[in-house]
Amino acid sequence: MIETFYDVMRRQGISRRSFVKFCSLTASALGLGPAVVPQIVHAMETKPRIPVLWLHGLECTCCSESFIRSAHPLAKDVVLSMISLDYDDTLMAAAGHQAEAIIEETIEKYDGNYILAVEGNPPLNEDGMFCIIGGKPFTEQLLHAAEHCKAIISWGSCASWGCVQAARPNPTQATPIHKVPGIPAKPIIKVPGCPPIAEVMTAVITYMLTFEQIPALDRQGRPKMFYSQRVHDKCYRRPHFDAGQFVESFDDEGARRGYCLYKMGCKGPTTYNACSTIRWNGGLSFPIQAGHPCIGCSEDGFWDKGSFYQHTTDTHQFGVEANADKVGLAAAGIVGGAIAAHAAVSALKSARKQGGDNQ
Amino acid sequence: MSTFTTPTGFQMDNSGKRVVVDPVTRIEGHMRCEVNVDDDNIIRNAVSTGTMWRGLEVILKGRDPRDAWAFVQRICGVCTGTHALTSVRCVEDALGIQIPENANSIRNIMQLTLQVHDHLVHFYHLHALDWVNPVNALKADPKATSELQQMVAPNHPKSSPGYFRDIQNRLKKFVESGQLGPFKNGYWTNPAYLLPPEADLMAVTHYLEALDFQKEIMKIRTIFGGKDPHPNWMVGGVPCAINMNDDMAAGAPLNMVTLNQISSIIDQTRDFVKNVYIPDILAVGQFYKGWLYGGGLSGINVLAYGDIPDRANDYSPGNLMMPHGAIINGNLKEVHPVDLRNPDEIQEFVPHSWYQYPDEARGLHPWDGITEPKYELGPNTKGTRTNIQEIDEGAKYSWIKAPRWNGHAMEVGPLARYVVGYANGHEYITEQINFVLKTLDVPVSALFSTLGRTAARALEADWAGDQMRYFMDKLMANIKAGDISTANTDNWNPATWPQSVKGVGFSEAPRGALGHWIQIKDTKIDNYQCIVPTTWNGSPRDSQGGIGAFEASLMNTKVERKEEPVEILRTLHSFDPCLACSTHVMGEDGKELATVKVR
Numbered sequence: 040m041i042e043t044f045y046d047v048m049r050r051q052g053i054s055r056r057s058f059v060k061f062c063s064l065t066a067s068a069l070g071l072g073p074a075v076v077p078q079i080v081h082a083m084e085t086k087p088r089i090p091v092l093w094l095h096g097l098e099c100t101c102c103s104e105s106f107i108r109s110a111h112p113l114a115k116d117v118v119l120s121m122i123s124l125d126y127d128d129t130l131m132a133a134a135g136h137q138a139e140a141i142i143e144e145t146i147e148k149y150d151g152n153y154i155l156a157v158e159g160n161p162p163l164n165e166d167g168m169f170c171i172i173g174g175k176p177f178t179e180q181l182l183h184a185a186e187h188c189k190a191i192i193s194w195g196s197c198a199s200w201g202c203v204q205a206a207r208p209n210p211t212q213a214t215p216i217h218k219v220p221g222i223p224a225k226p227i228i229k230v231p232g233c234p235p236i237a238e239v240m241t242a243v244i245t246y247m248l249t250f251e252q253i254p255a256l257d258r259q260g261r262p263k264m265f266y267s268q269r270v271h272d273k274c275y276r277r278p279h280f281d282a283g284q285f286v287e288s289f290d291d292e293g294a295r296r297g298y299c300l301y302k303m304g305c306k307g308p309t310t311y312n313a314c315s316t317i318r319w320n321g322g323l324s325f326p327i328q329a330g331h332p333c334i335g336c337s338e339d340g341f342w343d344k345g346s347f348y349q350h351t352t353d354t355h356q357f358g359v360e361a362n363a364d365k366v367g368l369a370a371a372g373i374v375g376g377a378i379a380a381h382a383a384v385s386a387l388k389s390a391r392k393q394g395g396d397n398q
Numbered sequence: 399m400s401t402f403t404t405p406t407g408f409q410m411d412n413s414g415k416r417v418v419v420d421p422v423t424r425i426e427g428h429m430r431c432e433v434n435v436d437d438d439n440i441i442r443n444a445v446s447t448g449t450m451w452r453g454l455e456v457i458l459k460g461r462d463p464r465d466a467w468a469f470v471q472r473i474c475g476v477c478t479g480t481h482a483l484t485s486v487r488c489v490e491d492a493l494g495i496q497i498p499e500n501a502n503s504i505r506n507i508m509q510l511t512l513q514v515h516d517h518l519v520h521f522y523h524l525h526a527l528d529w530v531n532p533v534n535a536l537k538a539d540p541k542a543t544s545e546l547q548q549m550v551a552p553n554h555p556k557s558s559p560g561y562f563r564d565i566q567n568r569l570k571k572f573v574e575s576g577q578l579g580p581f582k583n584g585y586w587t588n589p590a591y592l593l594p595p596e597a598d599l600m601a602v603t604h605y606l607e608a609l610d611f612q613k614e615i616m617k618i619r620t621i622f623g624g625k626d627p628h629p630n631w632m633v634g635g636v637p638c639a640i641n642m643n644d645d646m647a648a649g650a651p652l653n654m655v656t657l658n659q660i661s662s663i664i665d666q667t668r669d670f671v672k673n674v675y676i677p678d679i680l681a682v683g684q685f686y687k688g689w690l691y692g693g694g695l696s697g698i699n700v701l702a703y704g705d706i707p708d709r710a711n712d713y714s715p716g717n718l719m720m721p722h723g724a725i726i727n728g729n730l731k732e733v734h735p736v737d738l739r740n741p742d743e744i745q746e747f748v749p750h751s752w753y754q755y756p757d758e759a760r761g762l763h764p765w766d767g768i769t770e771p772k773y774e775l776g777p778n779t780k781g782t783r784t785n786i787q788e789i790d791e792g793a794k795y796s797w798i799k800a801p802r803w804n805g806h807a808m809e810v811g812p813l814a815r816y817v818v819g820y821a822n823g824h825e826y827i828t829e830q831i832n833f834v835l836k837t838l839d840v841p842v843s844a845l846f847s848t849l850g851r852t853a854a855r856a857l858e859a860d861w862a863g864d865q866m867r868y869f870m871d872k873l874m875a876n877i878k879a880g881d882i883s884t885a886n887t888d889n890w891n892p893a894t895w896p897q898s899v900k901g902v903g904f905s906e907a908p909r910g911a912l913g914h915w916i917q918i919k920d921t922k923i924d925n926y927q928c929i930v931p932t933t934w935n936g937s938p939r940d941s942q943g944g945i946g947a948f949e950a951s952l953m954n955t956k957v958e959r960k961e962e963p964v965e966i967l968r969t970l971h972s973f974d975p976c977l978a979c980s981t982h983v984m985g986e987d988g989k990e991l992a993t994v995k996v997r
Contacts, residue, residue: 088577097452099978100426101475101627107519108613108626115609119568123577128423132527132584134967135419141583162452165773166784169797171449172428173420174786203454203472210453210771234475234627237613275649289632290885294639297649319625320617326624330651331637334468336628342469346462 088120089248090145090153092184093127096177097170097204097213098159102195103129105234109241110321117241121248122154139173142180146187154247155188157181157198161219162211169211182221190226190253191216192243196336199231199261206342217260226253229260233336236317239265259339265317270307270325270333274315276300289330300327304348306335400792405944406698406807408953411436412443416788419963420449422970424524426476427977429936431970432789433952435960444945444952445791446936446970448798448977451752451771458926462892463489463918466926467631470914473928474979476519478627479512479619480907481914481928481979487713488914489633492901498883501635502710503873507660508619508629509706509905510869513862514667515615516908517812517855518675520974522608525852528968529682530593530601533586536570538562538599546596551677553669556607565603590957590964592685600681604674615667618866621656635885642877652884657874664870668863671856679856683838683849690840692848692969694951698728699806700814701934703736703913705906706865713904719865720906721819721827726806730821736803738902738913741766744929747800750791750938759941761802764915764927765900769799796938798980800946801929809947810910810934811973816854817845826864830857848951851972855908892921907931909974932980935973948973 093103107114118124124131126141133141145153162169167176185191193216196202204213217227230243243262246254254262271277279285280299287293287302301308307315310333314325326333332348335341399413412434420430428450434443458469466489471482483505490497497505540563547557572578585591593601616626622638623629630637641650648655704715704722715722715735723733737743745761748754754772755762762768775783776793789795800807808814819827834853835842844850889895900917910931917925937946948970957965 088575090577095428097450097978099472099475099478101472101478104475104478104627107523107609108616110613113610114613115606118579119572122579124579125577125582127580128421128428129426130523130580131423132581134421134423134963137583137585137962138421138423165771168773168784169451169771170428171420171430171786174418174430174781176784177428203457203469204452206457206469208456210456211451213452233472236625288887288890289637290635290639290883290887295641295644295650295882296646297641297651314625320613320620323617323620324624326630328651329620329622329624329630329638331624331630331632334630342457347465347468348462 088123090125090149091122091127091156092125092142092145092153092188093129093156093158094177094181094184095128096157096159096161096181096197097211098195098197099203100129100158101234102158102197102240103127105237106240107237108320109237111238112241112245114241117244122244125153136173142184146184150187152189153187154190154192155184155225156192156194157216158194159197160201160205160213160215162204162213163220164210164212178219181216181219182223185225186223188225190228193217193227193229193231193260194240195235196231196233196341199229200339202233203342227260228253228256228262231261231266231337231339232312235337236265236313236319238317238321239313261311265313266311266337268311268313268316270310270312270315270327272315274307274327276327294330300330300332302350303332304346304350305332306338306341306347307333310335310338312337402943404950405942406695406950408945408950410443410945410953412791414442415960417960417963417966418788419966422967422975424527424967424971425975425977426474426979427975429975429977430789431948431952431966432791433966435957439957439960441952441955441957441966444949445789445795446938446946446948447789447796448932448936448980450977451797452978453771455769455926455928458923460922462921463492463916463923464633464890466916466923467633470926470928471628471631473930474976475627476976477512477516477907477909477979479508479623479629479631480905480912481930482629482631483509484903484905484907484912484914484928486631486633486903487905488901488903488916489918490901491903492899492916492918493633493889493895495634495886495889496711497635497886498881499710499876500640500873500881500884502707503869503876504622504636504638504884506706506869507866507873508622510862510866511615511618511667513908514671514859514866515612516974517859517862518608518615518671519612520908521675521679521852521856522605524974525971526601526605527581527584528964528971529591529686530605531586531591531598532569532581532602533573533584534591534593534595535599535602536566536573536595538566538595540566540599543596543599546681547600550600550681551673554673554677556603562599562603565606566599569602585959585962585964588958588962588964590968592689593682594685597681597685601678604678607674608670611666611670614663618660618663621651621660632885634887634890635883637885639884640877640882642882661870664863664866668867671859671863675856676860679853680834680837683834683853686849687838687840687844690844690847690849691955691965692851692951692972693846694949694953695807695809695947696813696817696850696951697843697846698726699803699808700725700817701736701803701808701810701911702815702818703738703904703906703911705904721815721822721824723818723822724803724808725818725821726804730817733818733821738904738915743804744913745802746929746933747802747940748794749800749941750794750796751799752794752797753799764913764929765917765925767925767927791939796936798933798936798938800937800940801933802940802944805942807937807940807944807946807950808934810931811851812854812858812908812910813845813851814910815906816857820845826861827857830861848969848972855974895921898924907979909976909979910934930976930979932973932976936975936977936980948975
């Protein structure tokens with residue numbers, strides 16, 4: 040599915056002679072006679088990069104900005120060698136009707152065989168005219184492109200959940216992709232986060248290209264590989280949580296020592312994302328490491344769950360662990376299995392019992 | 399047909415052939431542009447429409463003011479952080495909170511990092527294809543390209559003929575695959591492209607180099623803010639505590655290791671701007687200096703609020719390192735001070751915007767703003783309510799309001815800042831501008847153009863890189879002097895706040911002057927208003943016939959081919975439009991929105 044195999048091999052310094060030899064070996068490995076070798080050669084030489092239409096609704100373009108920050112693979116290599124980014128209004132040279140023509144051409148040429156990536160979401164109020172593309176509601180472009188695609192990637196929290204424009208009172212009735220009336224029954228891969236981590240975005244794409252299948256999804260439609268664990272579970276400050284060592288105020292002694300930010304409102308215990316494992320911008324850091332509580336930006340409706348600085352319970356320090364565990368148990372019901380790490384050694388075992396830990 | 403003369407002297411005539419560009423691509427968000435072109439292919443009427451609206455400020459009503467930065471940061475993920483910074487300043491202004499010196503230095507470094515990143519990504523990835531023809535690069539001689547590279551930037555290490563040959567081969571293979579990706583349906587045979595193949599190859603190469611490099615720049619903000627896009631901020635300072643020499647410094651956000659990383663990235667960033675970005679701008683300028691369209695309002699009305707306070711908590715012009723002031727009617731001899739609190743200075747109008755006021759002849763200061771969306775099309779619209787073929791600019795035609803300074807439509811952005819700085823005798827800026835004018839052998843008037851806007855952005859990136867170093871050194875010196883404070887939490891607890899207060903915060907976003915106005919009542923947000931750069935630049939008309947900067951800049955431009963909008967894109971892109979920024983604006987009374995019919 041990537042750049043043709045022949046191109047990739049050539050790029051890695053493999054000669055044409057070796058390439059043909061590789062094709063012969065492939066043929067015999069598959070139990071096919073020498074007669075089919077030219078066919079394999081042809082297929083490998085001409086298999087096109089998979090076309091991607093990347094549409095933008097109501098959004099802030101942070102997903103695209105995140106995408107270009109990917110260190111492995113580089114955004115450059117994704118765009119030049121892995122996919123064919125035929126439509127992306129943020130990057131494409133063409134504009135106006137020359138741009139719109141590309142969507143029609145892709146549909147005609149690759150019906151059912153392109154990926155639709157959506158950043159942002161459509162507003163349903165005002166006949167959809169809170170977001171206009173080519174003089175028409177964005178909803179029309181979205182539904183048309185969705186009708187003929189192979190699968191949909193919902194980039195970020197806007198496409199996955201609605202995000203900031205859908206926060207109360209959601210004046211435009213901004214609607215996540217899977218809830219848009221008329222959206223066809225295509226596989227939808229949600230990659231939430233505001234934005235998602237760059238390397239998670241490129242990993243989702245490269246996984247699909249390399250293994251020619253969509254990644255395993257959880258019940259909410261997120262790739263399990265990145266969203267099956269809470270930020271809290273592998274946070275480097277977790278031992279301070281277990282030891283009852285908390286930041287009580289920004290820039291206090293605890294903040295300077297890297298203590299747990301739970302009491303500052305950290306949403307790590309209720310947020311499913313890979314920030315504490317994959318980390319951000321080439322594995323460099325993540326919000327908690329930089330001293331700010333997690334605001335839970337990959338969770339559905341995170342804008343409407345109270346202040347970012349209000350912690351999830353009013354219970355004082357020694358009750359914290361029990362309550363956090365309760366939160367963990369409820370959330371673990373969704374995914375299962377992930378709780379094992381959370382149930383690991385803690386300084387507050389007696390408190391845990393009260394929390395009903397039996398996982 | 400209608401003809402009229404604007405207050406700034408543009409003769410508008412919509413009798414020629416109408417050309418529609420929708421979507422305008424390579425921008426942030428969604429916009430539409432329509433122009434009328436006469437028989438000589440000259441643009442005689444220009445209409446710019448903001449085509450999205452999100453209503454963020456009504457969403458903010460009733461929320462905790464300390465959370466506001468996170469909401470408004472999502473106004474834009476490209477100029478990510480600038481709204482957050484403006485927001486915390488605005489809340490601090492309302493509550494009288496003073497931030498520590500270290501927090502000021504760190505915020506400045508983060509804001510300057512954004513200036514460099516945003517300008518660089520804008521030029522290479524959003525704007526370059528208006529000047530550079532990647533298909534033409536296939537004809538280049540790699541050896542000659544290498545010579546060109548060594549001539550324009552002798553310090554840039556990537557300059558061998560083999561290097562350019564490899565890039566050219568990769569490009570060739572890409573083109574021959576028949577899958578042109580983002581370059582598909584470009585205007586590659588249009589005579590508006592003027593670069594020789596070698597300059598095209600050099601620029602395409604740097605398009606790729608810049609794409610690789612830009613991610614390094616933002617690592618600075620990942621260390622300070624935890625992630626990028628959308629790093630974390632806080633009211634009262636910055637959340638990243640400093641621990642240089644005490645227990646557990648290794649687990650602290652800022653320690654010797656992370657500060658060293660930042661310092662090193664600052665050096666690399668300055669090198670890239672000086673050795674790649676600036677030389678490329680000069681090379682493009684050399685070939686396009688005969689194409690000086692696009693001045694618009696830049697030589698007439700420009701506005702800058704100023705930014706980058708040298709010392710913490712002093713937002714007076716004398717302490718701001720970026721220019722502050724307004725110039726009107728092209729009189730560069732007089733720079734007027736700007737007061738964001740004065741109810742008569744900055745006002746927003748809606749006669750041509752999809753909103754309604756009780757009295758649309760009047761403008762409203764943001765503290766008193768009303769916004770009620772009202773989507774309706776004029777009688778001369780071609781098409782229908784949900785399928786606009788040609789818009790009627792005589793009626794309401796945009797999701798952007800029309801802000802005015804003392805009644806004047808203004809241009810904001812890097813060129814506006816540079817014009818104000820030049821008029822004020824800002825030493826660094828004056829030196830930069832004189833250098834460019836001399837190198838390209840063009841008069842001062844050349845500044846007022848599309849090319850001038852693009853050049854000012856590059857010069858500003860260079861300036862910003864140098865100031866990053868200044869503030870990094872200042873931060874280290876302050877830490878060495880024994881001050882490791884990063885936050886003032888005296889007023890963190892809302893119980894300490896007055897019952898009712900209002901505040902204003904401002905900054906210079908990469909795209910121009912940005913202001914946020916807040917009213918806090920009983921510890922909650924009662925009203926929140928933003929006027930953002932693209933609201934100024936992308937403004938629709940006012941009742942006096944005043945046109946905004948986008949529309950003015952397109953006037954009287956000659957286009958090579960009516961059906962290919964290369965020149966229109968080139969000039970609009972020179973503003974780096976950000977439509978998600980400009981069109982979210984929402985008024986004080988959210989209740990009225992609840993009556994919007996839900997389908």
